[in-house]
Amino acid sequence: AYYKYYAFVAPEKLAPxxxxxxxNEAVNAEGVPCFxxxxxxxxxxxxxxxxxxxxxERLPTARQLGDTSLMFMLHPTLGESEMTDTIRAVSKVMRAAVQ
Structure with a gap:
């Protein structure tokens, strides 16, 4: 069973x-927990x-994953409305964040 969902940002695709x-901060500002x-x-x-x-020495892959990861919570108490809110918030933020 999943309890966390990880996504990774491609820095080269982001706007300056x-x-x-x-x-992460922008998704949280939309009222959706993002870690x-x-x-x-x-x-x-x-x-x-x-x-x-x-x-x-620092491990480059570990550092990259730490610098690019986003984590969303998954659990049985989240319903369709919470999933819709998450999709809306992430879509809004990513439209602003990409080049």
Missing amino acids: GWDATRI AGSCSEIYLERAFVNRGWGPP
């Missing part, structure tokens, strides 16, 4: 000044760094 963070997703670079957390458990 837009990134995943701005999209950045999981901690793609958890190895940067102090618990790992202090023990020397991280990689010698």
Whole structure:
């Protein structure tokens, strides 16, 4: 069962000044919960760094996923109206965000 839905932004398709963070904020401003997703670079957390458990350099794919991810919640209490609201908000924001 799904409880999160991830989407990834293609930065090269965005208009100047837009990134995943701005999209996230704009979708939230429309009243639809939107999140950045999981901690793609958890190895940067102090618990790992202090023990020397991280990689010698940042992992480029992990960084890219962290910089481009959007996460939407999915759960049984969301109905058709909430899904319609999400589609409306994301469509509105993405029309403004793309070149």
